[in-house]
Amino acid sequence: MKLETTYKSNNYPIVVEHQALDQLHNYIEGYQDIVLVVDATVDINWKSTLEFITTEYGAHKLVIPSGETTKSFSFYEEMMETLLSKQLTRDTCLIAVGGGATGDFTGFLAATLLRGVDFIQVPTTILAHDSSVGGKVGINSKHGKNLIGAFYRPKAVIYDLNFLDTLPYSEVLSGYAEVYKHALLSSAEAVRNIETQFPNATALASLNEIEYYIFKGIETKLNIIIKDEKETNVRKFLNLGHTFGHAVEYTFKIPHGHAVMIGMIYQFIVANQQLNQDFDIAHYIDYLSALNYPLDIINTFEFETLYHLMLKDKKNDQQGVQMVLLDGIGHPVVKHVDKEALLQAYTTLLTYFKK
Amino acid sequence: MKLETTYKSNNYPIVVEHQALDQLHNYIEGYQDIVLVVDATVDINWKSTLEFITTEYGAHKLVIPSGETTKSFSFYEEMMETLLSKQLTRDTCLIAVGGGATGDFTGFLAATLLRGVDFIQVPTTILAHDSSVGGKVGINSKHGKNLIGAFYRPKAVIYDLNFLDTLPYSEVLSGYAEVYKHALLSSAEAVRNIETQFPNATALASLNEIEYYIFKGIETKLNIIIKDEKETNVRKFLNLGHTFGHAVEYTFKIPHGHAVMIGMIYQFIVANQQLNQDFDIAHYIDYLSALNYPLDIINTFEFETLYHLMLKDKKNDQQGVQMVLLDGIGHPVVKHVDKEALLQAYTTLLTYFKK
Structure with a gap:
């Protein structure tokens, strides 16, 4: 191809x-x-x-x-x-x-x-x-x-x-986060398809038909960056999950995609709160657990550290943290989210992982 | 303007x-x-x-x-x-x-x-x-x-x-090298004009009407770089005097333009030898001396050191040193010059400065 x-x-x-x-x-x-x-x-x-x-x-x-x-x-x-x-x-x-x-x-x-x-x-x-x-x-x-x-x-x-x-499974997981992200940016159908193709760790480890989803992912990305190479508007959508994800990655030195997947869950929570969405957080956490993403690290998060790093994101303007949020699957938007709202979403995230 | x-x-x-x-x-x-x-x-x-x-x-x-x-x-x-x-x-x-x-x-x-x-x-x-x-x-x-x-x-x-x-005269000299270079790249008339306007150090130090020559210099440069921003062909002409000049600058840590002026004399010598030109080397040396360019440093040159640095010039290709030479005032060309020819020109240059 x-x-x-x-x-x-x-x-x-x-x-x-x-x-x-x-x-x-x-x-x-x-x-x-x-x-x-x-x-x-x-x-x-x-x-x-x-x-x-x-x-x-x-x-x-x-x-x-x-x-x-x-x-x-x-x-x-x-x-x-x-x-x-x-x-x-x-x-x-x-x-x-x-x-x-x-x-x-x-x-x-x-x-x-x-x-x-x-x-x-x-x-x-x-x-x-x-x-x-x-x-x-x-x-x-x-x-x-x-x-x-x-x-x-x-x-x-x-x-x-x-x-x-020769890719270790941990690296497969890291890469799959971006493939999955591209599905989320694309359509509800794309998400259903990819979840059906890779319902659990065994299926994902097989990489069966992964080339199709990789190709689709590149297509989705190209459609966006051709319109906005320098990230002045729509290219920002590709940062879905990355505002929180980068902060997590930088703090804990975990693989990029593992952190981005966590950033994606966080984003669903923020979208529910800020955009009145109704994303099923438990579904996403269950799915990522079935794929064996190491999510336990979430228990060790410290809000102020992550918030400080989110403030350094290149997408920000002077009003503070800008995040990409899904206003429905396939409908990304860029929104300012203030500290209080970020803290609230963080607190909600932790409730799913408290032992 | x-x-x-x-x-x-x-x-x-x-x-x-x-x-x-x-x-x-x-x-x-x-x-x-x-x-x-x-x-x-x-x-x-x-x-x-x-x-x-x-x-x-x-x-x-x-x-x-x-x-x-x-x-x-x-x-x-x-x-x-x-x-x-x-x-x-x-x-x-x-x-x-x-x-x-x-x-x-x-x-x-x-x-x-x-x-x-x-x-x-x-x-x-x-x-x-x-x-x-x-x-x-x-x-x-x-x-x-x-x-x-x-x-x-x-x-x-x-x-x-x-x-x-507030510019010290040494800096005036450094800058004048590029203004003069732009005249050399432009026309014999431009060179006559600028030499008449600034015949000696007193005249140059006054900076009288320098804005005209600066403006002309920028115009000459713009005409070239609009055609070739990334220096794949004609922009190379702007490196007149710079192949040898950069090597001298890097070795002796003298101001850029002082080194480029020496590089320009060197280039006249190479052009006489390689392109059968008949540039009056003594005229240029006299002119630069009248402007108080510190040319005595030429007595301390070491060919191998400078040659080694010329080999690192960004304009080079695998055939070796590429130099911009004047095939007549206002007619720059880019030419490969081999080590022997470079050495010969270097030896000629030194004869003008032997005490």
């Missing part, structure tokens, strides 16, 4: 299939320099699969730590200076092979190396179906996630589903 | 006149947050002039060191984290008040803060007539100048010529 973005210019293809990596050739011919930037775990599991990039194309290779630790200022400086020591020209392409952190980090390197060189996203996780599309790149600040970065489009996204074979 | 860029979209005005700062109001109304980033020396000399930005607009104020020291990785990190500690939203405008380094640095902060916020250039030097226009922003690597950065357009350039009153 293949999609193409529909911007006015500088469009890029998104290839989603098993063996998609075979098509990488089409996009990296002719560069003077190629740099393979690969996640350390992926490098171990897929060394021979990726070898052609270094052997056939003489690519430089940088192996970077897995996960968010890679997205630090000091590591950005280290890798940037390493790249610059190789006397690369502007006719260089970086290839990011890994999860979301690898793509974010490599994309930011590409955006700022010699004022910008090309890069290609080769996501290896379900989560990265989301982050590899849309051109958001960046690193983390000590004040919050992704606060330093750019909007910088890749030249191509080559999503080889074979990589998912 | 006012110019406006003519890109397809996202154009910005360039106001060049005495008291231009009065017009800053038109461009900073309505932002949620404003941050004044000001060069330490400018802050001392023009504190009361700039005060309205903090008092009327409640701007945050960052005072940064003068010159290139500001453009280090560690200072970038420090200022970025300082900005992020202020819980700014994306509806923020940074105002860069200072020379080229202040603009480059602040522009890169703006390009990467929360994935990009607005910024306005308020250049205070002659040199910055050049760097403030065109959207090149960045910081320095240990491997060379401006190797980390982006193309990121300002929202406006407000060039208040009053600032030039």
Whole structure:
């Protein structure tokens, strides 16, 4: 399956299939320099699969730590200076092979190396179906996630589903949060379908037909970001679950999607209170429990810490915290939510988890 | 005098006149947050002039060191984290008040803060007539100048010529190099005019009618960058004198324009040798001496050091050093020049300065 973005210019293809990596050739011919930037775990599991990039194309290779630790200022400086020591020209392409952190980090390197060189996203996780599309790149600040970065489009996204074979279930859960989010942003029917396809942990672990839902997720995302690349309006909808989720992720260092799923429950509670919605909170908690999301962490939450982090969200304006809320499935809106309302929703959330 | 860029979209005005700062109001109304980033020396000399930005607009104020020291990785990190500690939203405008380094640095902060916020250039030097226009922003690597950065357009350039009153003559010389360069890129008549207007140090120090030549310089530059913002072809012409100049600047830490003027002489020599030109090298050296450019430093040059740095120039491709050469005044070309030819030109350059 293949999609193409529909911007006015500088469009890029998104290839989603098993063996998609075979098509990488089409996009990296002719560069003077190629740099393979690969996640350390992926490098171990897929060394021979990726070898052609270094052997056939003489690519430089940088192996970077897995996960968010890679997205630090000091590591950005280290890798940037390493790249610059190789006397690369502007006719260089970086290839990011890994999860979301690898793509974010490599994309930011590409955006700022010699004022910008090309890069290609080769996501290896379900989560990265989301982050590899849309051109958001960046690193983390000590004040919050992704606060330093750019909007910088890749030249191509080559999503080889074979990589998912070695994905631990915890990572499957993390990625599924964004797939599920895209269903929530889409329609009640999409949500019913995906819950039916993946009713429990066994079904989800099988990844049966996951490519369909990943593809749908990318489609949903593309429809939004084509209208608003720089997140001045509708792109904010993609942050469903992320205001609270990012704060949880930053505080507890749990996988992104685990935190976003919790953020999504929180959002349902806020939507019930602020928009007079009638979301069945117990249903969502039961569903996530059936998928084995580790939700017990909610018992250890501290409101003031999370509130302080929510205040730093990039979507905010001077009036305070802005959240994406569902005014019905498939109908996201952006709303200011004041501290009192956030505290009330937090208190409600905790009642579901009190022992 | 006012110019406006003519890109397809996202154009910005360039106001060049005495008291231009009065017009800053038109461009900073309505932002949620404003941050004044000001060069330490400018802050001392023009504190009361700039005060309205903090008092009327409640701007945050960052005072940064003068010159290139500001453009280090560690200072970038420090200022970025300082900005992020202020819980700014994306509806923020940074105002860069200072020379080229202040603009480059602040522009890169703006390009990467929360994935990009607005910024306005308020250049205070002659040199910055050049760097403030065109959207090149960045910081320095240990491997060379401006190797980390982006193309990121300002929202406006407000060039208040009053600032030039406190400019030391050494800075006048540095800026004049780019004004003179723009004349060289323009026409033989433009060069005759500017040499007649400023025949010696006394005339140049008076800055009499400098605004005309600055305005012409900006016009010349705009004509080029509108055609090629990302420097894939004709924008390279603006690097006249910079291949050798950057290497000299980086090695000896002398002001940018002093180094570029030396780079321009070097380029005339290479053009004579490689393009069968007949530039009167002695004339240019005499002229620059009459303006009091400190050229004696040329006696201390070491070819291998400079060559190594020239190899890192961003314009290069895999064939080696690419230089902008004048195939006649007003007729720049980009040419590969091999090491032997570079050495030959270097040796010729030295013969003019041997005691």
